[in-house]
Amino acid sequence: MSRIYNFSAGPSMLPTAVLEQARDELCEWHDTGMSVMEMSHRSKSYVGIAEQAEANLRALLAIPSNYKVLFLQGGATGQFAAIPMNLLRGKSSTCYVNTGIWSKKAISEAKRFSSVTLSASAEADNFTTIPARSGWAVDPEAAYLHYTSNETIGGVEFQDIPDAGGLPLVVDMSSNILSRPLDISRFGLIYAGAQKNMGPAGITVVIVRDDLIGEVLPGTPSIFDYQQQADNGSMLNTPPTYPWYLLGLVLAWLRGQGGLVAIEAINRRKSTKLYQAIDDSPFYSNPVDMACRSRMNVPFKIANTDLEKTFIAEAMSAGLANLEGHRSVGGFRASIYNAMPESGVDALIAFMAEFERKYG
Ligand SMILES: Cc1ncc(COP(=O)(O)O)c(C=O)c1O
Structure with missing residues (x-):
């Protein structure tokens, strides 16, 4: 086997130890006589795998008990829409900080559901910086304030958690989640696609404070309803079982590091x-x-x-x-x-x- 150094932005390198464990368990997982890929998501074995992944994530990030952890599909792009559908809660406006291409995509999706206040933008600086917090415009009536903690394309990263001005703080952490310790209690919602720092493509993690969910925009599909997903252990439908398992292996590896x-x-x-x-x-x-x-x-x-x-x-x-x-x-x-x-x-x-x- 000859593995090269893969600098891809995502899907990206996985720890070799994780791939080796997955290889060893590919055809048969723990004396079950079957691959994880072949298991029912309702089986005792698979529910154990899924619960262990959540436990490892909670341990790594010290996630408080009043936060739900959801394992969803549709990528971070799906969350660009799911977030306003779930968090508007009767409000009509949202605040977004524009630090690059991923912020812009989140903003254009949010505009389908809400009136977006551009709290700050680095576009005039060609997205090479983050506008100073003191100059941000935060609408106190907005449902939440959204930012992108790491712009994967521009290479711009927040080094600190910004003050949300009293609003629930929502962050796209797709490309830097689990890269450093985090004070989860500062956030209303954190979301990240797995395929950069957590596992393979096909699974998306949402960590959301439980008082923010339960009141979706009328017409929201059940699959995007955080409360329904939370009530069903993220198994409202068949989840991406194998990516979830691999994500769990990466989390266990991280704890081992x-x-x-x-x-x-x-x-x-x-x-x-x-x-x-x-x-x-x-x-x-x-x-x-x-x-x-x-x-x-x-x-x-x-x-x-x-x-x-x-x-x-x-x-x-x-x-x-x-x-x-x-x-x-x-x-x-x-x-x-x-x-x-x-x-x-x-x-x-x-x-x-x-x-x-x-x-x-
Ligand atoms: C910061 C950030 N947000 C969102 C996305 C979109 O993720 P997905 O392709 O999982 O929808 C990416 C993908 O590269 C990203 O880097």
Whole structure:
């Protein structure tokens, strides 16, 4: 087996130990004579797998008991719509902070259901920074305030939880959940697709304070109704059983690494050394305000764009895959989620130095 370093933004690397465990359990899970994929979601074995995943998530994030944890389908994109459907609760307006392409997508979906106040926007700065909290406009009548804690494409990350001005705080944490400890009690709702830091594509986690649910917009499909999902253990219909199982393995692996304090220290080390390598070089550059640089997605450019194809090809030959920047911004992007080993970042830094020596 030869595994390369995969810098994809998502779906992205999974811990090798998790894949090996899944391989070992593929055909038969724990003397059941069947694969997890073949189990009824109502079976005792599978319900145990699902409950263990939730228990591990609750332990990792210290989720208080007044928060529901839901395992849903439809991706974070589905939540862009489900959130206003569930959280408007008789109100008609919402507040959104625009820090990049994912914020914009959340906003355009929210506009289908509510009148959106743009509390702040970094668009004029080409999404290279986060507007200072002091300048945000928060409508006290809004149902909630939404932000994107890590912009996967722009490489911009909130380093602190913003003050929600008295509104329930809602966050899209798709690309940095579980990368550092979190005070869940500051939030009304946290959501994240699994395929970056938690598992394979196909499952989406929603953590929601229980007093915020139970009053959906008339016409909301049952499948998007958080209360109905909570009442049915996220099994209102057949859930994505295998992604849920894999997510559980990733959570167990994370606990084995020492939990979020330990993983944060590694993430800090990996990102600091990669940004240092970029900043120390006249050949590479990163456009993001230093105070808002993402620990998860590191975009970078070279001045001579004619060399980009050569960089990607030579990186691939060196076992470093998927370093292309998002098609909307170009350049390069290294996604270094929890499962990217530090040795992968070291290999990338060494490759970048060698590439600069050859072509710089
Ligand atoms: C921050 C963020 N939000 C939302 C999404 C959309 O997720 P999904 O494809 O699961 O709907 C992504 C996907 O890359 C993302 O990075």
